Amino acid sequence: MAKRLSGLQRDVLQMYRLCVREAHKKPLASRPNFLRYIRTEFVKYRDIPRKDFSTIEHLLRVGHRRLETFASPEVKDIH
Amino acid sequence: MLSNILRGSAMALRTTSMRTALRPSGASPALWSSLRLYSSSLNNDDIRCRVIDVVKAFDKTTASAQINADTHFAKDLGLDSLDTVELLVAIEEEFDVEIPDKVADEIKSVSQAVDYIASNPEAN
Numbered sequence: 001m002a003k004r005l006s007g008l009q010r011d012v013l014q015m016y017r018l019c020v021r022e023a024h025k026k027p028l029a030s031r032p033n034f035l036r037y038i039r040t041e042f043v044k045y046r047d048i049p050r051k052d053f054s055t056i057e058h059l060l061r062v063g064h065r066r067l068e069t070f071a072s073p074e075v076k077d078i079h
Numbered sequence: 080m081l082s083n084i085l086r087g088s089a090m091a092l093r094t095t096s097m098r099t100a101l102r103p104s105g106a107s108p109a110l111w112s113s114l115r116l117y118s119s120s121l122n123n124d125d126i127r128c129r130v131i132d133v134v135k136a137f138d139k140t141t142a143s144a145q146i147n148a149d150t151h152f153a154k155d156l157g158l159d160s161l162d163t164v165e166l167l168v169a170i171e172e173e174f175d176v177e178i179p180d181k182v183a184d185e186i187k188s189v190s191q192a193v194d195y196i197a198s199n200p201e202a203n
Contacts, residue, residue, distance in 0.1 A: 005160075005184065010184055013160060013161075016161055017168060017183065020168045021171075024172060
């Protein structure tokens with residue numbers, strides 16, 4: 001944990017932060033659902049080797065696009 | 080022609096002096112921030128209590144852990160990096176600020192969070 005994070009690792013954490021902030025804009029009742037969803041999506045790829053840049057970069061791009069979709073105010077809940 | 084130029088430069092002078100008057104940050108950032116700090120009503124003990132409350136309310140923390148100013152998120156509470164991010168967003172909400180990414184990556188304990196909030200003039 002005390003290890004310094006690589007640039008890409010920091011990008012991932014930033015992405016996670018953006019997602020969590022966005023989740024906090026959702027209605028209180030559905031917020032835990034969003035947080036759980038975000039969490040599972042990130043944990044799914046936890047075991048990707050940190051040197052696998054192309055996969056991680058691809059996932060980041062996909063994630064940003066999905067974040068945009070879910071950030072829209074019409075999206076009020078998630079399962 | 081000459082008077083035009085003169086007037087132009089006088090205008091420029093006036094606008095620059097106005098700008099420096101409006102934003103006294105350039106020369107003395109330390110003074111500026113301490114001034115703003117002074118005007119905020121938060122004191123360190125308050126901040127510490129509120130941060131600790133947020134940490135306690137965070138449901139992923141190890142329940143038995145004693146939380147004080149020196150509590151380290153990863154070592155003492157067993158939080159991973161994603162949990163830490165969530166916790167920091169919760170603290171952001173509590174104080175109505177947005178912690179920039181660079182700073183947030185460095186915050187790993189209660190005392191560091193308290194220090195940051197204390198140094199942020201917009202926290203309330």
